Amino acid sequence: MKRGGGGSGWGRTLRGVLALLPPMSRSGVREGLKVTAPTTPALAVWGVVSGVAMVKAGLSVGAALLFNFVAFAGSAQVVTAPLLVAGAPLLVVWSTALAINLRFLIFAAATSRSFTQLPLRQRVFCAYFNGDVPYSLYSMRYGMTAGTPDHWGFYVGICSLNYLTWHASCSVGILLGNLAPASWGLELIAVLCLLALLLPMIVNRPELIGVIVTAVVAVATVRLPLRLGVLTAIVTGLVSCVAAERAMGPAPEPQLATVDAAGADR
Amino acid sequence: MSTYLILGFVGVAVGVMAARVSFFALPQHVTLPESVIRALRYAPLCALTAVVAPALLVRSDNSLAFALDNFRLWAAAAATVAFLKWRDMLVTMGVGFAAYTVLRLLAE
Numbered sequence: 001m002k003r004g005g006g007g008s009g010w011g012r013t014l015r016g017v018l019a020l021l022p023p024m025s026r027s028g029v030r031e032g033l034k035v036t037a038p039t040t041p042a043l044a045v046w047g048v049v050s051g052v053a054m055v056k057a058g059l060s061v062g063a064a065l066l067f068n069f070v071a072f073a074g075s076a077q078v079v080t081a082p083l084l085v086a087g088a089p090l091l092v093v094w095s096t097a098l099a100i101n102l103r104f105l106i107f108a109a110a111t112s113r114s115f116t117q118l119p120l121r122q123r124v125f126c127a128y129f130n131g132d133v134p135y136s137l138y139s140m141r142y143g144m145t146a147g148t149p150d151h152w153g154f155y156v157g158i159c160s161l162n163y164l165t166w167h168a169s170c171s172v173g174i175l176l177g178n179l180a181p182a183s184w185g186l187e188l189i190a191v192l193c194l195l196a197l198l199l200p201m202i203v204n205r206p207e208l209i210g211v212i213v214t215a216v217v218a219v220a221t222v223r224l225p226l227r228l229g230v231l232t233a234i235v236t237g238l239v240s241c242v243a244a245e246r247a248m249g250p251a252p253e254p255q256l257a258t259v260d261a262a263g264a265d266r
Numbered sequence: 267m268s269t270y271l272i273l274g275f276v277g278v279a280v281g282v283m284a285a286r287v288s289f290f291a292l293p294q295h296v297t298l299p300e301s302v303i304r305a306l307r308y309a310p311l312c313a314l315t316a317v318v319a320p321a322l323l324v325r326s327d328n329s330l331a332f333a334l335d336n337f338r339l340w341a342a343a344a345a346t347v348a349f350l351k352w353r354d355m356l357v358t359m360g361v362g363f364a365a366y367t368v369l370r371l372l373a374e
Contacts, residue, residue: 045356063267063275071279079317084274093274098281099313102306108289109298115290127290128283185370188338191321192345192362196355198314199346207311214312215319222324230316237312242305 020125022118024153031150032157035141039133040161044169046193051173052180053078053190058085064174068167074131075197076100078190083230092231099234107135114138114147114155126152129159131166205248210241337373341366 054064059081071077076097083093107130115123137158142151180186202208214237221229289296298306322342325331331339345362352358 042356049359060267063271066267067275067278070275071282073278073282075314076278076282079313080274080278082317082321084271087270090270090273090277094277094281096313096317097278098285099309101282101285102309104282104285105288105298106303106306108286109303112289112292116293120291123290124287127287130286185366188341188366189359189363191318191338192341192359194314194318195342195345195362196349196358198311198318199349199358200353200355201311201314207308210308210312211315214315215323218316218319219323219330222320223328229320233316233319234309234312237315238305238308241308241312245304 020121021156022115022122022126022147022152023149024156025149026153028150028153029157032137032154032159033161034157035137035154036133036158036161039137040165043133043162043165047166047169048173048176049189049193050074050078051170051175052177052186053173053193054081055174055177056180056187057081057190061174061178065171068170068174071097072128072131072163072166073097073101074166075194078193082190088230092228096230096234103132104130104135107139111139111142114142114145114151117147118152126155126159129156129163131159131162133162134158206241206244209244210237213237213240335373337366337369340369 051064051068054067054077055061057078059067064081067077067081079100080093080097083096108127115126118126134155138155141154145151177186198211202211214233217236218229218233221232223229224232289298322336322338323331341362344365345358348361349355349358
């Protein structure tokens, strides 16, 4: 790209980026920004905590910033940071992150009807910015309805504010975490942060059984080489959740697995 | 930065992206069976537990840490009580870390 070369390079880039955006109505975007604004303080605190957690797990400032920018993966970053620092096999790191983010698969399945009319590049672009806040705000408002420019504007409005808030706050956390003395034990923040995500998910007996089984297996298999205990525990826990649900009949109200009911994690 | 870390970051990013894009990219008539969706709801719960439990209960030498001087466990207990009472994630974390800090300072 040439600098100041008549703007043709920049113009092309700009047109390329604009082609990624779905058709949007101005009022839709405004509405999206409006409903997202109240969630930003919680999200910002969350971002700072996640940033601190990644650095305290042992990632360098540069690595943590890069990780956050590349992955945009919220809690999966906090979970995988210590695995990466410990040098766990990449397959274990990747599958653990994937397991945590499988909820996006459910979101995609639940709201894709709103996006099917769009060209593939716009659908992929929309999908990239999805997170827990867009997930809950969008499904609450529109769910399975067919999309209009109002809907897409609403979605883009939510996503843009969500994205900016996350990156600003997480970067601050990464830089702050690096300054805090080691004696404060801030690395415990990472565990508490994951615990705070975990507790609201335990809504029925199958979840409680799954947590107990997963915890027992994870602790019992901690000596397995290559951190394979993590995967063993996830698979065993998942099977026991499903088995418990089968045995007790379906839960009264199927709850989607959003990581955070308060909408704090993305 | 090592190749290992870069590969780790990129792999996590690709996995997350694949989950996000999935049904956005597939034709409309392709959907997941209800039973699979129900099973998938439990995946984040199990993944988080599999990481949290050893972090609270296992020492760095792989021995079990059920002792009273395991401040992390006390912090987690305090956080759980705070969650049950206030149902707020930031309060949960704040109480947990405050408990840990108080115990740490008392033990000094």
